[in-house]
Amino acid sequence: MAKSRTQFICQNCGTVHTRWAGKCDACGEWNTLVEEGSNSGIGAGPGSLRSSRKGRIVALTTLSGEIEEAPRxxxxxxxxxxxxxxxxxxxxxxxxxxxxxxxxxxxxxxxxxxxxxxxxxxxxxxxxxxxxxxxxxxxxxxxxxxxxxxxxxxxxxxxxxxxxxxxxxxxxxxxxxxxxxxxxxxxxxxxxxxxxxxxxxxxxxxxxxxxxxxxxxxxxxxxxxxxxxxxxxxxxxxxxxxxxxxxxxxxxxxxxxxxxxxxxxxxxxxxxxxxxxxxNPSELFLGERSAKSPGAAVFAGIEGTRPVLVEIQALVAPSPLGTPRRAVVGWDNSRLSMILAVLEAHCGVRFATHDVYLNVAGGYRISEPAADLAVAAALVSSLTGLALPADCVYFGEISLSGAIRPVAHAQQRLKEAEKLGFAQAVMPRTSEDVGKGSGARSAQLSELADLVVRIAGRRKPQSDEE
Known part of the structure; x- marks a missing residue:
């Protein structure tokens, strides 16, 4: 009778080890290796049966042929x-x-x-x-x-x-x-x-x-x-x-x-x-929105094939601490740090002595980089105390050089914004025919500094602290 072999399987990632160890080499987790017999269960396989059966020939075909729709x-x-x-x-x-x-x-x-x-x-x-x-x-x-x-x-x-x-x-x-x-x-x-x-x-x-x-x-x-x-x-x-x-x-x-x-x-x-x-999830995420509060920007996003409008809220307040706070809910913390660095390096907007809080309204979570422009607009609006236009949406990706890069599905974003009553859009400069089929007025920007000038130029601030 053949001797039964034992193996150790990681309960976290499924990697098979020949001997026990305190740490799994594949996933790095501790105390996850469990001993299992290799002559039974999934670890066994046909080899343990000592079968003399030869493999059968499987018919091969080509890529071309009849295609049927998946029955749903x-x-x-x-x-x-x-x-x-x-x-x-x-x-x-x-x-x-x-x-x-x-x-x-x-x-x-x-x-x-x-x-x-x-x-x-x-x-x-x-x-x-x-x-x-x-x-x-x-x-x-x-x-x-x-x-x-x-x-x-x-x-x-x-x-x-x-x-x-x-x-x-x-x-x-x-x-x-x-x-x-x-x-x-x-x-x-x-x-x-x-x-x-x-x-x-x-x-x-x-x-x-x-x-x-x-x-x-x-x-x-x-x-x-x-x-x-x-x-x-x-x-x-x-x-x-x-x-x-x-x-x-x-x-x-x-x-x-x-x-x-x-x-x-x-x-x-x-x-x-x-x-x-x-x-219509956009109405859900935009509910109870205050149009006159500074630091609120509406982002026109895309989830799969569906356009979704969501409000991004920012609060910039003077910090009494030596290291200001940076708190984010619903967005990437590292990407917020990047946007703050670009605003300071290329636009002269200083956040070194301010706490920054960013929140995506409704508990929604954003993963696409097209929200960069809306985040930057909310930050500048909160810092200057100037409310953004209530009928304007923002979308665009910001590069480290301060340029605003185009994003996909711009036409779908504009159509969704127009359907919900938004008449303006701030977006990247693109070669596509955007805005011709919709009634929304689009301001196409190529540099992040243009956005700062657009927001700060609406009304002269009472004091210049920067």
Whole structure:
């Protein structure tokens, strides 16, 4: 009998080590190596079976050929369909992650109820809640009258045997992947081996039967989906459900989609009756806006294919400290430092003795560099005490030389601004035909100093402290 070999697998990144060590060489985490047998589970592989079977010849084909559109199951929830690219694709696997209590189960329960009303067979399997808890949520969401089939189970083999009986399901929801376990692995549920093996078994069932699978994933304190990153490579789509506890809105963000665009978002509003779609998120993020306060600039951004207008607020106040404060909420802290340095070096605007606070209204988070111009306008407005025009939007990327660089989708940004009643736009100088199809008056700037002159020239400040 062959001697059983042991190996040590990192529970954080899944790297296999031949011997135990206190620190994983791949990800750098401490005390994450767990001993597992290599003659069973995922670490085994066909080689341990001593099989003499030869490989079969696989038919090769060319890139040219007939192409069929991916068959989709539309949920009827517009924001969810937008994020997934038009609905769930048959035979696909989607991974949805989010913070605890953010509304993942609520969203999936509403989607399951809508699909069940259309005649689809929907199976909801929970590994965290009892059936009575799911029914209680369904009553609150007015979804208890639908034909969604429920189960509370964590064993993968039992789940596959259950859903394989009778008519093939159109959609199976598994909440969550970290609670599932399979007989093929010896480790505890939630470990790298169990998560990978369970996800692989469910994805294999989806590909072979044409049933769409939705996996719910826990997230770590850093906001990443817990478990091995290989699961995100195995699935066809990865969605993150985001939101702040103090705000009532939720954002479903697409970071991977093999059947649609990435970086797409769906916006929802949380209420006591569940999640409500927000068809125009710009109105949500611009609500309760004060038009006469200095330090507020409206940024025209793009999320995927959707233009979004959001207010950027800045407060520049004299600092009693030797090292002034720099606080940022909803934007990159390093990028704020860069904008402040460019304003001081190329525009003569001094912030060395001032505290700087920057906030994106509504708890929204901006990642694109096109917000540089709006941030600079808000900073200069707060420092000079001059309010910006209430009907003006800003977008553009600022380089270290002080130049304002063009950004993509300028025409879509202007159309969204015009739809919400904004008549002016400050943007980079570009060679595209921008503004001809819209009624917005655009001021195209090439240098950041032009923006400072434009703001400071509206009214002469009472005192010149700089």
């Amino acid at each position: 199951i539309s949920t009827g929830i517009g924001e969810l369909d937008r994020a997934t690219g038009g609905g769930f694709v048959r035979g696909s696997a989607i991974l949805i992650g989010g913070d605890p209590g953010i509304g993942k189960s609520t969203l999936l329960t509403q989607a399951a109820a809508e699909l069940a009303r259309k005649g689809y067979r929907i199976v909801y399997v929970s590994g965290e809640e009892a059936v009575a808890q799911i029914r209680l949520r369904a009553q609150r969401l007015h979804a208890a009258d639908t034909s969604v089939e429920l189960a509370a189970e964590t064993n993968v083999e039992d789940i596959l045997a259950t859903i394989s009986e009778g008519k093939r399901p159109d959609l199976v929801i598994l909440d969550s992947i970290q609670t599932l376990w399979t007989d093929l692995a010896d480790s505890a549920p939630g470990t790298v081996t169990q998560v990978r093996a369970s996800a692989q078994a469910m994805i294999r069932y989806a590909k072979s039967t044409g049933c769409a699978i939705v996996l719910v994933g826990h997230v770590t304190k850093d906001g990443q989906i817990a478990g091995p990153r290989v699961v995100e490579h195995m699935v066809d789509g990865v969605l993150y459900f985001e939101g702040e506890g103090g705000h009532h809105y939720r954002i479903l963000r697409t970071v991977k989609n093999r059947f649609g665009p990435t970086d797409e978002i769906g916006v929802f509003e949380m209420s006591d009756k569940g999640l409500r779609e927000v068809s």
